[in-house]
Amino acid sequence: MTIxxxxxxxxxxxxxxxxxxxxxxMIDEKNYIDWGNAKTPSDTIGAxxxxxxxxxxxxxxxxxxxxxxxxxxxxxxxxxxLSEVVEKESLIKKPASKKYQERDLHKLLSSYxxxxxxxxxxxxxxxxxxxxxxxxxxxxxxMLGIDFLNLKNSSSNALLKVINKADxxxxxSYELKREIKSDYExxxxxxxxxxxxxxxxxxxxxxxxxxxxxxxxxxxxxxxFGIGIIELNGNPYESxxxxxxxxxxxxxxxxxxxxxxxxxxxxxxxxxxxxxxAPEKYVKGTKKxxxxxxxxxxxxxxxxxxYCKEKNIPLEEEEKTx
Numbered sequence: 001m002t003i004x005x006x007x008x009x010x011x012x013x014x015x016x017x018x019x020x021x022x023x024x025x026m027i028d029e030k031n032y033i034d035w036g037n038a039k040t041p042s043d044t045i046g047a048x049x050x051x052x053x054x055x056x057x058x059x060x061x062x063x064x065x066x067x068x069x070x071x072x073x074x075x076x077x078x079x080x081x082l083s084e085v086v087e088k089e090s091l092i093k094k095p096a097s098k099k100y101q102e103r104d105l106h107k108l109l110s111s112y113x114x115x116x117x118x119x120x121x122x123x124x125x126x127x128x129x130x131x132x133x134x135x136x137x138x139x140x141x142x143m144l145g146i147d148f149l150n151l152k153n154s155s156s157n158a159l160l161k162v163i164n165k166a167d168x169x170x171x172x173s174y175e176l177k178r179e180i181k182s183d184y185e186x187x188x189x190x191x192x193x194x195x196x197x198x199x200x201x202x203x204x205x206x207x208x209x210x211x212x213x214x215x216x217x218x219x220x221x222x223x224x225f226g227i228g229i230i231e232l233n234g235n236p237y238e239s240x241x242x243x244x245x246x247x248x249x250x251x252x253x254x255x256x257x258x259x260x261x262x263x264x265x266x267x268x269x270x271x272x273x274x275x276x277x278a279p280e281k282y283v284k285g286t287k288k289x290x291x292x293x294x295x296x297x298x299x300x301x302x303x304x305x306x307y308c309k310e311k312n313i314p315l316e317e318e319e320k321t322x
Contacts, residue, residue, distance in 0.1 A: 003048050006032040008059065008073075015079055017063060017070035020046040053213050062213070063182040082184040102178050104311040105208055105232060106143060109176060110295035111304070112236035113145055118172065119294045120145040121268045140262065141173035141196045141203075143295070146272055168276060171250060172204065173197035176232075179209035186214050186221070193227050199254035202245040206230040208313075210242075218243060234308050234315035236298070267293065 001009070010026040011018070018026070024045045027033055035041045049071050052060035062071045063082050072080060106122050113120045125140040147170045175193035180186050190205055197203025203226070210218075210231050218229055226246030233239045259266035271290045278286040298304045308315050 001032050003033060003044060007045065007048060007052075011060070011071065011073045015073075015076050017065070017072040017080060017082065019067050019070055020049050023049065023071065056213070056216055058216070061183055063184065077183065082182060100178070100208075100311045100313040102142075102176060104313060105176055105178065105206075107296060107298065107307065108208075108232055108234070108236040108239075108304075108313070109143060109174065109206055109230075111297040112230075112232065112239045114297045115237055116147075118145045118147045119290065120174070121264065121294050123262060123265050123268075125262070139196065139258070140265075141200070142176040143174040144200070144265070144268060145172040145174065146170070146268075147172065148275070169272070170201040170247075171199075171272075172202045173200040174204045174206050174230075177205070177207040180207045180214065181209070181211045183214065183217060186217060190218075190221050190225070190227060194225050197227065199251040199258065201247055201250060202228065204228040204230050204245060206232055208232045215242075234313050235301075235304060 006027045007023060009032060010023060010030065014026060021042060024042050027045070033041075038044065049060070049062070049069075051057075052071075053062055059074055060071055061074050061077065062069045064070075103122075110120045110122075120143050122143050123140050149169055173193075173196055175189065175196050177189050180189055189207070193203055193205040205227055206229075208231075210229075221227070222229060222243035222245075226248065228241060228245030229243045231240045231242055255269065259269055271293055275286055275290050298307070305315065307313075
C-alpha cells in the first residue's frame with residue numbers, strides 16, 4: 001500500500017477531521033505501511049497531505065483548527081461539524097488590538113472601487129431599525145456601490161423612471177470579510193452575500209485573506225449563484241476580481257424595505273436619483289455633494305502605507321498567504 005492509499009484508507013474508515021499526526025497514528029495502528037528505517041514518517045505524512053491540498057485533489061480537504069490544519073474526506077463534509085473546529089481556533093487568535101478589524105478594510109475597498117469609477121457607501125446595520133436583531137446581517141450589505149454607466153440629464157422626476165434606462169447605472173452590493181480559510185467559512189460568507197445582494201444588479205463577496213485551496217469551490221458557487229468574488233489587497237489598486245458576478249434586475253421591494261429600515265441606504269438611493277435628474281447647471285454641485293456623502297478613499301500611496309501600518313493590515317502579498 002502506498003502512502004497516498006494509506007491516507008485515503010484511514011480517512012475513509014474514520015469520519016472526522018484529523019491532524020497529520022493523528023493520521024499517522026491511525027496508519028500505524030493498522031500497520032498499513034512498513035516504515036523500515038525511515039526517520040521522520042510524520043514529515044512524510046504531512047508532506048503528502050499538503051500535496052493533496054496543493055494539487056487541488058477533490059477527495060481531501062482541510063480546515064484550520066486549534067491543533068493546526070485538520071484533514072478530512074470531502075464526501076464526509078456534510079456530516080462533520082466543522083464550525084466547532086473553526087470556533088476552537090478563534091479562541092487562540094491574537095487579541096483584536098493586534099489584528100485588523102473588518103471595518104478597517106472598508107477604506108481599502110472604497111479606494112479600489114473609486115479607481116474603477118464606482119462610488120461606494122458603508123451601510124451600518126447597527127443604525128437600522130431593530131438593529132439588535134441578529135437576522136439584520138442577512139439583509140444589509142456591508143457596502144453598496146453605484147457605477148454610473150452613462151450619466152445624462154433627464155426630465156424624469158422619479159428614480160423608477162430613470163432606472164428603466166438600461167444604460168444609466170448599476171447598483172452593486174458588497175459583503176466584506178477579513179478572511180476565508182475553510183470550506184465552511186466560504187459557504188457561510190457566500191450565502192450571506194447571496195442574501196444581502198438579492199436587490200442589486202450585481203453582488204460581490206470581498207475578502208482580504210482567501211485560501212487558494214478554495215478556488216474550485218468558489219468557481220462552482222460563482223457559476224451556480226452569480227456572486228462575484230474580490231480578493232482585496234493592502235495596496236487596494238492591486239486587488240483582484242477572482243470571479244465576475246452575473247447581472248440581474250433590481251428588486252424594488254427589497255430596496256424599499258432597506259430604505260425603510262436604514263436611513264443611510266435611503267439617503268444613498270435619494271442621492272442617486274438627484275444625480276440622475278439634476279438639470280445641467282446643477283450637475284457639478286450635485287456630483288460634489290454626492291461624493292462627499294460617499295465613503296472616503298486614499299489619495300496617495302503614503303496614506304495607504306500609513307493606514308495599513310496603524311491598523312496592522314499586511315501590505316505584502318506573501319504576508320497574507322493562507
